[in-house]
Amino acid sequence: MSSSIVSPKKLFSIYKLPGFTFIAITCFVMLYAPIMILVGYSFNEGSSLALWEGLSLRWYYSAWQNEAVKDATLLSLIIALQASLYSTVLATMAALGTTRTRAYRGQTAIYAMINQPLMVPEIVTAVALLIVFATIKQATGYQGLSFLVIAHTAFCVPFAYLPIRARLEDMDRSLEIAAADLYATPWRCFRRVTLPLLLPGILAGAMLAFVISLDDVVITEFVKSAGQDTLPTFMLGQIRRVITPEMNAIASALLAVSVLMVSLIFLINRKKT
Amino acid sequence: MTDPVAISVNQVSKQFGQGADAFFALDQVSVDIRENEFFTLLGPSGCGKTTLLRLIAGFEHPTAGHIQLHGEEISHLPPFKRPVNTVFQNYALFPHLTVAENIGFGLDMQDKPAAEIESTVTEMLQLVQMESMRDRRTDQISGGQQQRVALARALAPHPRVLLLDEPLSALDYKLRKGMQIELKRLQLETGITFIFVTHDQEEALTMSDRIAVMNNGQILQVGSPNDIYDRPSHRFVADFIGDTNFLSAELVESSSEHAVVKLSSGKNLVTGPTEATLNNVVSITVRPEQAVLIDDLANADLQGTVTNIMYSGTDSHFHIELPSQEEFVAKVQNAGPARRDWETGQTVGIKFHDNAVQIVED
Incomplete structure (x- = not known):
């Protein structure tokens, strides 16, 4: 009689399903091939979008020289920095409020409400914000950046919230109890134990919020006042008129920033756990 | 027999849940634990021994009854206001701090001067024979060493009472035997009251001055190891011990x-x-x-x-x-x-x- 116990993993291996490799490769190709082509053509010497005329950084240089691109980039960064900062602070408080309290009625409802921007179609939020902000703009005459910052903060909260909450839930509760046992008041316990241990989660949340804010089109397009173009809405505007390889270069640069951020999040989370 | 009472537990009950789900983890428990005593709470899992320890530490508060420390009512004080420290079953060492920072944490939270923290930490490291590990991170030391750091951390603020929640259960047999002797030595050297929770009757018999045998949220018998073994008062006590x-x-x-x-x-x-x-x-x-x-x-x-x-x-x-x-x-x-x-x-x-x-x- 065989004494080996077959693990469930061995009983059912997805790799052994027919066509697994084929489907997997097809998916990856469909996901990344267009992006690879875009990145490739951003280094094109010529001004055609379809004809390869040699390697060059011409379009990167041209984008760099373009005042409108510079303005839009700066605005994107200003909004993304502020939105990620505010949304991370709010998300941290929300995460503490949903994990570090005694169970209360409506906890699940609150959890769902914090995450609802992930479910509600973005266009709905955009139209709703447009109506509310337009009313305020009419009433006060204020046309500043705050509307965009508030809107971005709002839809970034759930993205910042998820990694922070995950980190809090993974954290050994007995560490906070031990701190209290060793004479730490609740505030000092938070500052000296919870916060340092939560930091990787907070950083991951902030970077995720930053990336999400940086490439938002829909809500920004609806909320922005005249002249308040972020990089994505500027690109959208350009593409409506004439498509130049300069857009390829800008998109590739944005992609590089996003990849960098995601890699950093991955590294931070791996190092600390 | 003449030592004054350190911890007095008087008619303490602890209820979890409400209504039909209500369940008494402790049911009108009374016991006096003296100064300088190695006192063990012994019983099977779910008997209420850990709940009683958590009530003394302040992590939970009693539903009814009183807990006094040297005559002072502490039942509803938060844990950070009680001169009582705990050695946790999983040690609960702070992973972002070094061995020395872990040991000094309690003193730091009490706002002791840096020089005093420094000298107490050194003293504690000597006490548990961990001087060479001072600047290590807690995940760079072995389980037995983590156990020593947890002990040193809890002893550093010189608590009136030290609570130990099955601290040896994660160690292998040989290490556990060694730590039993070590714990007994530390208790004698420091003169601090130890309240030790275990389900291991042999451990209880070898280490304790007195043992309280618990079952179903009640203390059945309190006595010296010899009393408990030779003169058990309840069928459960006689059966549980040997x-x-x-x-x-x-x-x-x-x-x-x-x-x-x-x-x-x-x-x-x-x-x-x-x-x-x-x-x-x-x-x-x-x-x-x-x-x-x-x-x-x-x-x-x-x-x-x-x-x-x-x-x-x-x-x-x-x-x-x-x-x-x-x-x-x-x-x-x-x-x-x-x-x-x-x-x-x-x-x-x-x-x-x-x-x-x-x-x-x-």
């Missing part, structure tokens, strides 16, 4: 000094005083090593047929079926002078040692 035999007997005489029980064989035996009602059937307990097997049936307290003999190295266990259908196990030392060449099927007499019989509450 092997034992239970027999039915009739209480035929009872006074404040002693009692007399009549065994199923008709023999009368003198035991300690009891509160059981006269002429009622009571349970008595006799440890297997408290009986010898003899030929002389007329002189024996009980007699029966040998049904099974188990050899276990240091001694042999004789399983004997009594005429009353009860089973009695006698443990005979293999190296001792007692006769042990009986075979299964033979009729033997069982003679108890003096004071071997205890009446226990069911």
Whole structure:
């Protein structure tokens, strides 16, 4: 009689399903091939979008020289920095409020409400914000950046919230109890134990919020006042008129920033756990 | 016996859940724990021993009753206001701090001057023999070393009482034996009251000054290891601590000094005083090593047929079926002078040692 116990993993291996490799490769190709082509053509010497005329950084240089691109980039960064900062602070408080309290009625409802921007179609939020902000703009005459910052903060909260909450839930509760046992008041316990241990989660949340804010089109397009173009809405505007390889270069640069951020999040989370 | 009381637990109950789900983890528990004492809360899992420890630490608050520390009411103080520290079962060392920073944490939170923290940390590192690990991170040291750091961290603020929640359960057998001696030494050296929670009866017997045996949210008996082992008050206590035999007997005489029980064989035996009602059937307990097997049936307290003999190295266990259908196990030392060449099927007499019989509450 065989004494080996077959693990469930061995009983059912997805790799052994027919066509697994084929489907997997097809998916990856469909996901990344267009992006690879875009990145490739951003280094094109010529001004055609379809004809390869040699390697060059011409379009990167041209984008760099373009005042409108510079303005839009700066605005994107200003909004993304502020939105990620505010949304991370709010998300941290929300995460503490949903994990570090005694169970209360409506906890699940609150959890769902914090995450609802992930479910509600973005266009709905955009139209709703447009109506509310337009009313305020009419009433006060204020046309500043705050509307965009508030809107971005709002839809970034759930993205910042998820990694922070995950980190809090993974954290050994007995560490906070031990701190209290060793004479730490609740505030000092938070500052000296919870916060340092939560930091990787907070950083991951902030970077995720930053990336999400940086490439938002829909809500920004609806909320922005005249002249308040972020990089994505500027690109959208350009593409409506004439498509130049300069857009390829800008998109590739944005992609590089996003990849960098995601890699950093991955590294931070791996190092600390 | 004259040391003043450190922790006084008075009629403490702890209820979890409400209504139909309500459940009493502790049910009107009272106990006094003295200064300088190594006091053990012993019982199976779910008996309430850890809940009692958490109430003393302040991680939970009692539903009813009072807990006093040196006469001062602490039942509802938060943990950070109690001069009581805990060694956690999983150690709960701060992973973002070094060994020295972990040990100094409590003093730092008490706003002690840096120089004092420094010298206390050094002293504690010496006490637990971890000087060379000072700047290590807590995940760079072994389980046994983490255990020492957890101890040093809890001792550093010089608490009035140290609470230990099954601190040795994660260690392997050899390390655990070593730490038992180490803990006993630390308790004697520091003179701090230790309240130790365990489900390991052997650990409790070897380390404690006094033991409280708990079951179902109640303390059944408090006494020295010797009291608990030789004079168990409850059937549960006798059964939980070591092997034992239970027999039915009739209480035929009872006074404040002693009692007399009549065994199923008709023999009368003198035991300690009891509160059981006269002429009622009571349970008595006799440890297997408290009986010898003899030929002389007329002189024996009980007699029966040998049904099974188990050899276990240091001694042999004789399983004997009594005429009353009860089973009695006698443990005979293999190296001792007692006769042990009986075979299964033979009729033997069982003679108890003096004071071997205890009446226990069911």
